[in-house]
Amino acid sequence: MSSVAIITARGGSKRIPKKxxxxxxxxxxxxYSIEAALKSGAFDEVMVSTDSQEIxxxxxxxxxxxxxxxxEANSNDVSTTADVLEEVISEYxxxxxxxxxxxxxxxxxxxxxxxxxSDAMKKMQESGADALVSVVKFGFPPQRAFVxxxxxxxxxxxxYERARSQDLEKIYHDCGQFYILKKKALYQYHSLIVPNTIxxxxxxxxxxxxxxxxxxxxxxxxxxxxxxxx
Numbered sequence: 001m002s003s004v005a006i007i008t009a010r011g012g013s014k015r016i017p018k019k020x021x022x023x024x025x026x027x028x029x030x031x032y033s034i035e036a037a038l039k040s041g042a043f044d045e046v047m048v049s050t051d052s053q054e055i056x057x058x059x060x061x062x063x064x065x066x067x068x069x070x071x072e073a074n075s076n077d078v079s080t081t082a083d084v085l086e087e088v089i090s091e092y093x094x095x096x097x098x099x100x101x102x103x104x105x106x107x108x109x110x111x112x113x114x115x116x117x118s119d120a121m122k123k124m125q126e127s128g129a130d131a132l133v134s135v136v137k138f139g140f141p142p143q144r145a146f147v148x149x150x151x152x153x154x155x156x157x158x159x160y161e162r163a164r165s166q167d168l169e170k171i172y173h174d175c176g177q178f179y180i181l182k183k184k185a186l187y188q189y190h191s192l193i194v195p196n197t198i199x200x201x202x203x204x205x206x207x208x209x210x211x212x213x214x215x216x217x218x219x220x221x222x223x224x225x226x227x228x229x230x
Contacts, residue, residue, distance in 0.1 A: 001100040004045045005037035009107035010075050011052030020107040021058050032110040034062045039114025042121040049088050051075035109177040111206040120200045131181035131197040135172040136207045143168050175207040
């Protein structure tokens, strides 16, 4: 089966200017996703989908290909990741390339490694699943959440007020690093999460949303600590 790693890196970030190519611990943050995909050895092609020539140039510098630019229609704030992936696959088909499996890797995911991607691809293939998503466990049980109503604190789920944390079902969320799915599932459901999706759990210390400059600084500290002595 043939596979492609698609790193989605549009320009025009508003909260962190040039977020996808901003320097992170010594190199553009985009470089980490490219290098991990290449190092994994799991893909026939590693490409970057972007609408920015500057991002395309940096992507090529670090070893990815940019065979075509992303359309204006899929470069706005309302386009979904699934929309972008479908466009990429369609554009590849126009130039005579077809892939059975695709991995979507976010460009601001410095904690992704080649080993993780290789292991995730193997896990999905062996399981017979149609998709895989990287997940992380909530650090605190959401069942014990508070809400504020009429300026008063109360439990959102009163039925769990006396439940022990260790007895509650573990709940996970998308950790914003990578997805893997079969092309046929993408076309059928137009989503990254399809009925036959399996999890790939990532440790909490290797996960960090990067939406603000505070997030960015925390991620750099985490990355530095994890890679001490290398």
